[in-house]
Amino acid sequence: MRVKCIERDNSLPDITQNKIYSVYECEYKKNDEEINYNSFRIQDDYGSVIPYEAKYFKTVSNNNSNYVEKKIAEEEYKLTHKFISYSGFWSMFYEEDGTALDDFWRAKRIYIYKK
Template identity: 55%
Template sequence: MRIKCINNSNKLPNITINKVYTVYEGEFTISVGEKQYYMFKIEDDYGSVIPYDTKYFEIISNENTNYIEKNISDDTYKFTHKFISYDKFWSMLYDEAGSSIEDFWNAKKDIYMSEMGKQEMHQIIKGDKEDERDFVLKMLLETNEDCFIEEVIRLGQKQLDEWTLNKNMETEFLYLSHFKSECVNEFFIEYLAETEKGNEKLDRIVYEYFNK
């Protein structure tokens, strides 16, 4: 489930009007055969996964079928993505225990893959949240989606021009190296020509690309 913030009358600090959020868990009641949602647990702007009142949001996508519903009292139900629906998951996640972090990322990826459109992915790749961009590019590698090649090249060129090398560039290079194309060839040749820039990890990705 994906939801959009449509109201922040209480000026909560960690949600933004018109921004889209992912729902990992929530609660609802059933009245006259219809679900009435009253709580969504989302990853907010601060990166915390906490519950919010549904009055701040509207549902914009509800295509993912991997939520498990559980009756918690009378006509009240909880729904949780199945990858994170096991007992004590949230306390384990906060303590970074067991496989909880990996399970959370897998739930996030599953929801993104079924409910996130290409336009939103494009905005994330262009945006300044490096970890979110990294996550989306890794997801696109798994789906063999090549429609963001030019945008990733522009991003890489900008970072190299500004000498803003970071750990996320490795994911960008891995994404590009997955697709044989003239524009990727040119970008990697340009990268190799800038001998004072880059690092061993990026070099290895480029060399392996040309030696496929």
């Protein structure tokens, strides 16, 4: 899944307008098959991997074949890349613990080769 930054303001200093970003995780609401994205966790221009509000992005590729969907509340879901969809991944990633960094790079490589 890829998104393009369509709007940027001073609260988003690490994002470039019109640039396309790979999505590693997103949260959304789904009802009657309509999907409304809340956030996209992407790697920004400085290498940080954090969630950004979806209102600043437009989906340009909705290929979700490498993702795992998880229901987190009524009509609320999380879509996470399959290589990093295990419990505790993000805390291990930010603490540089276990295999989390290697798993993230495996997920990232898929996007690099598909460009």
